[in-house]
Amino acid sequence: MSVSATSGASETSESPSNIPEGVTELQDAVIRFAGNSQDGIQTIGGFLARLAGRSAREVMTYMTIPSTISGGASIFQVHLGSGEVLSAGDESDFLFAFYQDSYNNHISSLKEGGICIYDSDHVEEIQKIPGIVHVAIPITSTTVEAIGGSSRDRGKNIFVLGLVTQLFSLNRDKLITLVEKQFGRKSEDVLRNAMLAFDAGYAYPIGDLLGREFDLKEGAAKGEDKVTTDGNTAMTMGLLAGGVRYGSGYPITPWSTIMEQLRSELPKYGGLFVQAEDELSAVSMALGFAYSGHTSVTGSSGPGLSLKMEALSYATMAELPIVVINVQRGGPSTGLPTSVEQSDLMQAIYGSHGDSPRIVIAPKNVEDCFYVGVEACQLAREYSCPVLVLTDQALATRIEAFSQPDLEKIVVEPVLDQDARGEDFKPYPIDGLTKHAPPGTEMEGGKYPVVTGLEHDEWGHPSGNPDVHAKMNARRRDKVKAFGETLSLPEVYGDESGEVLIVGWGSTWGPIRESVNRLRDAGRKVGTFHLRHINPMPNGLETIFEKFDHVVVVEMNDEGLYGNGQLATLLRSRYCDPKIVSVCKTDGLTYKVREIIERIDGVIA
Amino acid sequence: MSAPAETKKLTKKDLTADHPTWCPGCGDFAVLAAFFKVLEKLQFPHEKICTIAGIGCSSRFPYFVNGHGVHFIHGRALPLATGVSLSRPDLHVFAFGGDGDGYSIGGNHLDHAARKNVNLTYVVMDNFVYGLTKKQTSPTSPTGFKSKTDPTGAIDQPINPMKKLVYGGASFVARTHATQVKHMMSVFERAIQHPGFSVVEVLSECVVFYPGIFDDGNPRKGGEFDIIDEKVGDGSPEDEGRHDVTDGNAAYELASLQYPGKFGVFYQNERPTKNQLEQQWIDSTKEKVGDASTADLLSARFASMK
Numbered sequence A: 001m002s003v004s005a006t007s008g009a010s011e012t013s014e015s016p017s018n019i020p021e022g023v024t025e026l027q028d029a030v031i032r033f034a035g036n037s038q039d040g041i042q043t044i045g046g047f048l049a050r051l052a053g054r055s056a057r058e059v060m061t062y063m064t065i066p067s068t069i070s071g072g073a074s075i076f077q078v079h080l081g082s083g084e085v086l087s088a089g090d091e092s093d094f095l096f097a098f099y100q101d102s103y104n105n106h107i108s109s110l111k112e113g114g115i116c117i118y119d120s121d122h123v124e125e126i127q128k129i130p131g132i133v134h135v136a137i138p139i140t141s142t143t144v145e146a147i148g149g150s151s152r153d154r155g156k157n158i159f160v161l162g163l164v165t166q167l168f169s170l171n172r173d174k175l176i177t178l179v180e181k182q183f184g185r186k187s188e189d190v191l192r193n194a195m196l197a198f199d200a201g202y203a204y205p206i207g208d209l210l211g212r213e214f215d216l217k218e219g220a221a222k223g224e225d226k227v228t229t230d231g232n233t234a235m236t237m238g239l240l241a242g243g244v245r246y247g248s249g250y251p252i253t254p255w256s257t258i259m260e261q262l263r264s265e266l267p268k269y270g271g272l273f274v275q276a277e278d279e280l281s282a283v284s285m286a287l288g289f290a291y292s293g294h295t296s297v298t299g300s301s302g303p304g305l306s307l308k309m310e311a312l313s314y315a316t317m318a319e320l321p322i323v324v325i326n327v328q329r330g331g332p333s334t335g336l337p338t339s340v341e342q343s344d345l346m347q348a349i350y351g352s353h354g355d356s357p358r359i360v361i362a363p364k365n366v367e368d369c370f371y372v373g374v375e376a377c378q379l380a381r382e383y384s385c386p387v388l389v390l391t392d393q394a395l396a397t398r399i400e401a402f403s404q405p406d407l408e409k410i411v412v413e414p415v416l417d418q419d420a421r422g423e424d425f426k427p428y429p430i431d432g433l434t435k436h437a438p439p440g441t442e443m444e445g446g447k448y449p450v451v452t453g454l455e456h457d458e459w460g461h462p463s464g465n466p467d468v469h470a471k472m473n474a475r476r477r478d479k480v481k482a483f484g485e486t487l488s489l490p491e492v493y494g495d496e497s498g499e500v501l502i503v504g505w506g507s508t509w510g511p512i513r514e515s516v517n518r519l520r521d522a523g524r525k526v527g528t529f530h531l532r533h534i535n536p537m538p539n540g541l542e543t544i545f546e547k548f549d550h551v552v553v554v555e556m557n558d559e560g561l562y563g564n565g566q567l568a569t570l571l572r573s574r575y576c577d578p579k580i581v582s583v584c585k586t587d588g589l590t591y592k593v594r595e596i597i598e599r600i601d602g603v604i605a
Numbered sequence B: 001m002s003a004p005a006e007t008k009k010l011t012k013k014d015l016t017a018d019h020p021t022w023c024p025g026c027g028d029f030a031v032l033a034a035f036f037k038v039l040e041k042l043q044f045p046h047e048k049i050c051t052i053a054g055i056g057c058s059s060r061f062p063y064f065v066n067g068h069g070v071h072f073i074h075g076r077a078l079p080l081a082t083g084v085s086l087s088r089p090d091l092h093v094f095a096f097g098g099d100g101d102g103y104s105i106g107g108n109h110l111d112h113a114a115r116k117n118v119n120l121t122y123v124v125m126d127n128f129v130y131g132l133t134k135k136q137t138s139p140t141s142p143t144g145f146k147s148k149t150d151p152t153g154a155i156d157q158p159i160n161p162m163k164k165l166v167y168g169g170a171s172f173v174a175r176t177h178a179t180q181v182k183h184m185m186s187v188f189e190r191a192i193q194h195p196g197f198s199v200v201e202v203l204s205e206c207v208v209f210y211p212g213i214f215d216d217g218n219p220r221k222g223g224e225f226d227i228i229d230e231k232v233g234d235g236s237p238e239d240e241g242r243h244d245v246t247d248g249n250a251a252y253e254l255a256s257l258q259y260p261g262k263f264g265v266f267y268q269n270e271r272p273t274k275n276q277l278e279q280q281w282i283d284s285t286k287e288k289v290g291d292a293s294t295a296d297l298l299s300a301r302f303a304s305m306k
């Protein structure tokens, strides 16, 4: 938390007079809610994030979800700020602990000077930690009392929301509007109970207990309310805006929420998403949609992507346009299904048999999920090949606020191109891009095309001729290469030259940027660029590498047999530059800023 | 083009593409010939015909039909064909393949296409062997069949495709024999006219790796081609004993007969297709949103996230 007054000491320390009285202004705050998933702590976080979107604040959230459905320990962390918020925060300023376990596991996440508010109905033993303020509130019993006997302790989350609203002097009216919007849909009883809980929390004299209140500033920028949502939702919206009308998938965490949303959204657009019996069927059906002339999508997470590989190689060979979303999670195998990792990069680029070039792109934050979704559709149509999008569990589930995209400019209305094809039609022209004639298209020459996975000549006739294979392989490779030539150099953030260049891809964008800020604040000459297009990469990266003493690639995957992460391996193979080194990790957690800084100093030492 | 499209009849000549690469005498030639004859009769617009197959000798079918087509990967013709059928109601979608492609590597897809009742016609050229890969045991090879993977004779009980299909929920299930072209044509025609997922199992001999296997069903080779006596519904006492194609249990009993068994339509029952059910959902959803543009729809959803 950055405050305008100095943060105080703890109530357990010797001199309580150190606690600043009155209202402390905060520029930003990291608030962690620790409890069980069935307590609805995600709901509190969601409301706060959405409020931020309506208050010109930046926000980033982070949550852990147990992989069992019936609940289990879960946290939701919200980082709210009136300046740039790049990460969910390494450590928290405030901790709300619902149970003894949550207290024990998360008390160490508090910064020096942090404040722990705990449910004294459940937390019995607290630790005496110098520099930490403890506030006991009987959250459960107060909620039960407020709502009335029958409700048990449901509503604790909304009670806490009321508490937080008061503690941080948040805009109560805006929050109530949000609460009404969410609970009013359910039933009047639900809404009434929610309001009772909220008011009880809001009226609770937490300021008196703490001896002060906070004012979490609204951002200076006025203007439209922001869209506040998670990465999977943003991706879904991007696909719809990009022209996807058909798709098929098979449920797997964390991809499922994209397919669920497409399933219910697409009919509004006259389209359809089908739940297939397995991953192989899903990709095959999606290719059927693509062959039929539609912009089509399938997706999965790690293990499911592996199952789709044979069909994706076919898509390269037959040159069918298809968008494939892979929401990465911890592997190998079932691995860590609800944790984050970036270990599918090589699989995405090289996972299929044969030489099967395809495009691979990765969004850097929630907002970017939307734009990458749109771009993937455009690229698939233009280059008539598979386009893989690598997002990840952290992006999929975390919430950020961003400006609503300019839809009128972006939206692509799909057209089913069935114009008759002339006698000279070649599905695979040696000197041009494939544009298939979907079924239903009249062929004026009287000859109809068969889309094939056998090597073929320009007309699509199967051919075992060695010369044809070499030429067609080159053709499929060169079109992806040609796309690479259209890409401009990525922008370097921070110093343009100097000591360390940090290279990243995907969801590590925020923490890497914050690391650069902190290192530069400490007087170091550090820059970073982030790769959105990973296969192909833009040309000319060496001109950036040249300007730095060290190039450190930060990724969430294993350092492999030779000490390099997956992107680092690719960069080294392309640039043969031993200066390129790796910072890798596979603990299933997003990078902390401190972690990046310390690890970089370790590898360049 | 000389004649206007409306008056020009679609002929076998128009429909013929490359000369088939099958071995001389392969049963699949007759299947292709029967398919052409039925298309000549039905006169679908040429550009609306779409044939789809996986991998195998039989799965080469699309190359030999001059029509829009896909030669896909082993075992996955049905899911791809499902995508075509669901998103393009204007097309006539056909899937072709072999016993390995359809009952082994693609076996699960068959069950699910059947259960979903996807509107398309699927023809399986069953030769009880893997032809393209040169004589390995197939899921329909009888026990004792000596193949390269079972040199002392197949030991696994073969699957019964007719039982699989009836049990799986295919709404049209028939069986025919590649040497009986007339019968094959009539069954094809009924399958194509059937609204929903229609499957025809064709005993189609691989003259190279399993010669003679279907002689028992071929009168010219001393066998018996025993055609199912279907109910005609005339209320006569004879009709009582005839086969009711809408009776699943009766179909299952037919499927249990000793090889070579009976030929004809085992089962046919109309129920809503996945195509219709999904379209109903699309229509009722579209009705709710009115004529909102794509940007309107997206904006409304973004608004709910603010």
Ligand SMILES: Cc1ncc(C[n+]2csc(CCOP(=O)(O)OP(=O)(O)O)c2C)c(N)n1
Residues within 6 Å of the ligand: B055, B056, B057, B058, B059, B074, B097, B098, B099, B100, B101, B102, B125, B127, B129, B130, B131, B132, B133, B138
């Ligand atoms: C994934 C995959 N596995 C195996 C093969 C090899 N393969 C090609 S066709 C075939 C079996 C074909 O048998 P069937 O479907 O009965 O067709 P037939 O040749 O008998 O007509 C096999 C195993 C393949 N092409 N792809």
Ligand code: SF4
Residues within 6 Å of the ligand: B021, B022, B023, B025, B026, B027, B028, B057, B058, B127, B131, B132, B205, B206, B207, B208, B209
């Ligand atoms: S190997 Fe058998 S199935 Fe294949 S083409 Fe020859 S005869 Fe037909």
Ligand SMILES: [Mg+2]
Residues within 6 Å of the ligand: B056, B098, B099, B100, B125, B126, B127, B128, B129, B130, B131, B138
């Ligand atoms: Mg076979």
